[in-house]
Amino acid sequence: MSNLTARLRASLVAALPPEQLLPDSQPEYVRSYVYVFGATTLASFGFLIISGIVLALFGPGWWHVSRIGHFFNSIHFWSVQAFFFFMVLHLWAQFFMAAWRGGRGITWLTGAVTFVVSLGAAFTGYLSQQNFDSQWIAVQGKDAMNAIGIGAYFNLLNFGQMYTYHVFLLPVAVAALTTVHLLQVRRRGVVPPIPPRGLGG
Amino acid sequence: MHWGIFLISVPNLIVIGVMVAVFALGIALRLPGHGGGASGR
Amino acid sequence: MRQPDVDPRPARAVPYDLLREVLVAFCVVLVLVVTMSAVFGSPDDPPMTIESFSRQSPLVFLQTALGDLDGSGEIASYGPPYNSGDGSVQHLGPVSLQEIPGVTIPINTAQDFVLSPLQPLATVQPAVASAVRTFRGATAAQRQAWEKAYGDALDAAVKSGASSLQAPAAAGPVGPMLAGLLHEAQIGGLDGLLLTSSRFYATDYTKPLLFLQGAAMHxxxxxxxLLGTQWGMMNETGSYPGQAWLWLYTFWYQVPAIANSPSGDALVWVIMAVLTLLLVLVPWIPGLRRLPFKIGLYRWIWRDWYREHPAAAGPPPRAGP
Structure with a gap:
C-alpha cells in the first residue's frame, strides 16, 4: 500500500508546479491591458468581501442609522458595480480571444458559472437591503421564482432565508468557484494567439 | 432615455458607455514592462 | 485545410510580475470605489409600511383588504406555492412546473390578512367582535352579498374622489370589520400582526409583503x-446605476408576446436557461466556438505578435521552445 499523502502531493505538484502557480514571466503576446480585467474583477470581489464583513459585523440594520455604516454600504454598492463592470469586460476579452482553445474549456466553464452564481449573490444582496428597493424586487421577483416552482423552496419574501444566502452560501460559492477558475488559469497558462491564416500546415 | 421599446436610465447608459470605452482602451493600450520587444514602442 | 486552434509557434517568455498586477488592480479599484462612495453615496429609499400605505391611501387599502376578504385579490386566487387557486399559475405547454412542489407557503388571505388580525381588536371593541362573529356565522351567499354591497360603495367613493368611506347598511358586518382593520393598520398594528409568529422571532416577511404587493407597491x-415594463429590473431607486447586467433578462419582458403572456415569466426562464447553457458551453458548441475567429477582434489584441511573426515566415518549427 503506497502512501496516500505522498501520492496526493506528487499529483498536486505535477499538476501545478510552483513556478507555474506563481510565474514570474508571461509569453510575449501578453501585451494588452485586456489581460488585467481578471485582476480588477478579483480586486472588486476583495472589496466586496471586506465591506461585506464590516456590514456583517454590525448586522443588517446598522447602515440605515449610521453614517459610517452607510459609507460602508456605499463601498459595498460600488464594489458590486465594479465587480460586474470588470467581470463583463473580462468575459468580453476572453470571448474575443476564444480563450477556451487548447484544452482550456473548463477554465471558461468555471468562469461562466461564477458569473451566473454571482448574479444570485447580487440578487440576494438587493433583497437584503431592507428598503423599498428590496421590497419591490421581492414582490416582483416572486412571480418569476414561483413560475418554475423554485419559489416553493427559495422564498424571496423570507428575509432570513435571503440574508443567509447572501452573507454565507453564495459568497462561499463564488469564492470557491473563483479559486478553481484561477487554478485552472495557472495550470493551463494564458491562451496562445489564434493562428494567422495561411499558417495551418 | 427612450427609443422604441428600448428604455434605459441615464446612469445605466453612462455605465455601459464607460464599459465600452474602457474595453476599447484596454485593447488599444499596451502593458508596460515589455522593453526589448521588437515592436519598438 | 482546417486552421489549427492555437498558434503553435514558440513564444518568448517576458518577465512579468503577476503579484504586482494584482496589487495595482487592488489600488485602482480601491481608489475607484472609495471615490464613488464619497461623492455619490448609495441609495436607500425607506421601506413602505402598511401603516404609511393605509394613511396615505385609505381607500386603496380598503380595496386591497376587500379583495383579500372576498377572494378577488391577486394573492387570494394565486395558486402554488400559496394556495390551490389558479389565478397566477404559469404553464410551459401542458406542464406547470409551478404546480409540482404544491402549496409550501400556505396563505388564506381572508383568514390571514383580515379575520385573524381583527382578533386582538375584537377583544377591546365589542362592535368589531360581533361583526366578526356575524360574518363567520353567515352563509357564503350572504357573505358575498355583503361584500358586493361594500365593494359597490367603495368603487363609488373612489370614483367621486372621496377620502373616506361610509359603509352602507347592506354591507352588514363587512363595514365595521374593514373599518376596524383600517384603524388597526393606521395605528401601525397590522404591520406587526402580519409578521408575528408563534415562535416570537420573525425573519419572514411573506405575509406583510404579499399584503402590500399589489396596487400599494405598484x-x-x-x-x-421600476416597473417591469420600464426595464425596471435594471433600474435603481434614485439616480444610481442599477443591475445593468440583467439587460438581457429584462429585455424579454419588453417583447409584447412575452409581456402579455400569462406564462411570461416561465417563458423568459426557458429562454434564459438555454442562453445561459450556450454561454457556459461555448467551448464545445460548433460554430459558436469559432465565432471569435470570424469577428477578428483578436487581430487587434495580438497585433504586435502577428506583426513580429508573419504567417509568411514559414511553417512552425517542430521543435519545442
Whole structure:
C-alpha cells in the first residue's frame, strides 16, 4: 500500500508546479491591458468581501442609522458595480480571444458559472437591503421564482432565508468557484494567439 | 432615455458607455514592462 | 485545410510580475470605489409600511383588504406555492412546473390578512367582535352579498374622489370589520400582526409583503421607473446605476408576446436557461466556438505578435521552445 499523502502531493505538484502557480514571466503576446480585467474583477470581489464583513459585523440594520455604516454600504454598492463592470469586460476579452482553445474549456466553464452564481449573490444582496428597493424586487421577483416552482423552496419574501444566502452560501460559492477558475488559469497558462491564416500546415 | 421599446436610465447608459470605452482602451493600450520587444514602442 | 486552434509557434517568455498586477488592480479599484462612495453615496429609499400605505391611501387599502376578504385579490386566487387557486399559475405547454412542489407557503388571505388580525381588536371593541362573529356565522351567499354591497360603495367613493368611506347598511358586518382593520393598520398594528409568529422571532416577511404587493407597491414603483415594463429590473431607486447586467433578462419582458403572456415569466426562464447553457458551453458548441475567429477582434489584441511573426515566415518549427 503506497502512501496516500505522498501520492496526493506528487499529483498536486505535477499538476501545478510552483513556478507555474506563481510565474514570474508571461509569453510575449501578453501585451494588452485586456489581460488585467481578471485582476480588477478579483480586486472588486476583495472589496466586496471586506465591506461585506464590516456590514456583517454590525448586522443588517446598522447602515440605515449610521453614517459610517452607510459609507460602508456605499463601498459595498460600488464594489458590486465594479465587480460586474470588470467581470463583463473580462468575459468580453476572453470571448474575443476564444480563450477556451487548447484544452482550456473548463477554465471558461468555471468562469461562466461564477458569473451566473454571482448574479444570485447580487440578487440576494438587493433583497437584503431592507428598503423599498428590496421590497419591490421581492414582490416582483416572486412571480418569476414561483413560475418554475423554485419559489416553493427559495422564498424571496423570507428575509432570513435571503440574508443567509447572501452573507454565507453564495459568497462561499463564488469564492470557491473563483479559486478553481484561477487554478485552472495557472495550470493551463494564458491562451496562445489564434493562428494567422495561411499558417495551418 | 427612450427609443422604441428600448428604455434605459441615464446612469445605466453612462455605465455601459464607460464599459465600452474602457474595453476599447484596454485593447488599444499596451502593458508596460515589455522593453526589448521588437515592436519598438 | 482546417486552421489549427492555437498558434503553435514558440513564444518568448517576458518577465512579468503577476503579484504586482494584482496589487495595482487592488489600488485602482480601491481608489475607484472609495471615490464613488464619497461623492455619490448609495441609495436607500425607506421601506413602505402598511401603516404609511393605509394613511396615505385609505381607500386603496380598503380595496386591497376587500379583495383579500372576498377572494378577488391577486394573492387570494394565486395558486402554488400559496394556495390551490389558479389565478397566477404559469404553464410551459401542458406542464406547470409551478404546480409540482404544491402549496409550501400556505396563505388564506381572508383568514390571514383580515379575520385573524381583527382578533386582538375584537377583544377591546365589542362592535368589531360581533361583526366578526356575524360574518363567520353567515352563509357564503350572504357573505358575498355583503361584500358586493361594500365593494359597490367603495368603487363609488373612489370614483367621486372621496377620502373616506361610509359603509352602507347592506354591507352588514363587512363595514365595521374593514373599518376596524383600517384603524388597526393606521395605528401601525397590522404591520406587526402580519409578521408575528408563534415562535416570537420573525425573519419572514411573506405575509406583510404579499399584503402590500399589489396596487400599494405598484403605484410607488411606477414613479421610480421600476416597473417591469420600464426595464425596471435594471433600474435603481434614485439616480444610481442599477443591475445593468440583467439587460438581457429584462429585455424579454419588453417583447409584447412575452409581456402579455400569462406564462411570461416561465417563458423568459426557458429562454434564459438555454442562453445561459450556450454561454457556459461555448467551448464545445460548433460554430459558436469559432465565432471569435470570424469577428477578428483578436487581430487587434495580438497585433504586435502577428506583426513580429508573419504567417509568411514559414511553417512552425517542430521543435519545442
Amino acid at each position: 403605484n410607488r414603483a411606477s414613479t421610480l421607473n
